[in-house]
Amino acid sequence: MRARSRFPHDPVVQAYKAGVDRTSIRRNLRLTPEERMLQLVELQRFAEALRRAGRKARRGE
Amino acid sequence: MTDFRGLLTALVDGGVEFILVGGAAATAHGSTRLTQDVDVVYSRTQANLARLTTALAPYQPYLRGAPRGLPFSWDEQTLRRGLNFTLTTTLGDIDVLGEIVGGGGFDDLRPHAIELTLFGVPVLCLGLEKLIEVKRAAGRPKDLEAIAELEEIADADEDS
Numbered sequence: 001m002r003a004r005s006r007f008p009h010d011p012v013v014q015a016y017k018a019g020v021d022r023t024s025i026r027r028n029l030r031l032t033p034e035e036r037m038l039q040l041v042e043l044q045r046f047a048e049a050l051r052r053a054g055r056k057a058r059r060g061e
Numbered sequence: 062m063t064d065f066r067g068l069l070t071a072l073v074d075g076g077v078e079f080i081l082v083g084g085a086a087a088t089a090h091g092s093t094r095l096t097q098d099v100d101v102v103y104s105r106t107q108a109n110l111a112r113l114t115t116a117l118a119p120y121q122p123y124l125r126g127a128p129r130g131l132p133f134s135w136d137e138q139t140l141r142r143g144l145n146f147t148l149t150t151t152l153g154d155i156d157v158l159g160e161i162v163g164g165g166g167f168d169d170l171r172p173h174a175i176e177l178t179l180f181g182v183p184v185l186c187l188g189l190e191k192l193i194e195v196k197r198a199a200g201r202p203k204d205l206e207a208i209a210e211l212e213e214i215a216d217a218d219e220d221s
Contacts, residue, residue: 006219007193007212016209021093025214028091033177033186040088041065043095048062 063153066180068099068120071152073182075116078104080174081186082161082195087207089177090189091214094207098154102187104167105159110140113157120150122157163198164191189215 028036065085072079081089084096103113114137122135125147133139140146144159160166164187173191176183187195193211196204
């Protein structure tokens with residue numbers, strides 16, 4: 001990663017950068033855009049499965 | 062759950078002129094954030110309005126969050142009279158935008174778009190630098206975290 005960004009300094013954005021997962025970014029940048037979209041679809045399915053499980057748990061099933 | 066493949070393929074197969082923007086565009090550039098809908102900026106030419114209405118019609122577009130039964134008709138006239146539509150369809154949610162803050166319309170954004178292959182079809186996607194610019198211009202608090210990640214991606218990409 002570069003020590004300094006070429007983008008205009010914004011203290012709020014800068015604060016958020018501390019929490020950016022650079023390992024995941026590097027991994028994503030090794031993928032093709034197509035692979036990144038397929039990964040999004042998988043992530044979306046996973047999130048939906050979690051939501052369903054949460055709903056079931058709240059209903060006591 | 063939004064069918065990203067289905068929505069993008071429907072638009073491409075229908076010959077719709079559009080540019081992918083928003084969270085899905087960010088994903089294509091390497092963002093790790095989960096997005097729930099497809100955002101596109103479409104060309105406002107007469108022919109494209111016809112293609113857009115035809116392409117999405119099978120998926121029953123309706124105003125997202127609006128009560129059922131409103132006199133909403135997905136046709137060229139509706140598109141002509143409006144500009145930006147947040148829609149729900151049987152394939153999931155899609156924002157069909159005539160213009161975006163800080164970026165303008167299709168013709169303004171076209172020079173900043175790159176062609177990517179997504180789900181096996183060619184899709185125009187807003188370039189990373191412009192995507193950051195329009196997110197900054199939108200000025201929404203929820204975008205600030207996304208901007209931070211996109212800037213890191215742009216800097217990392219430049220270094221690689």
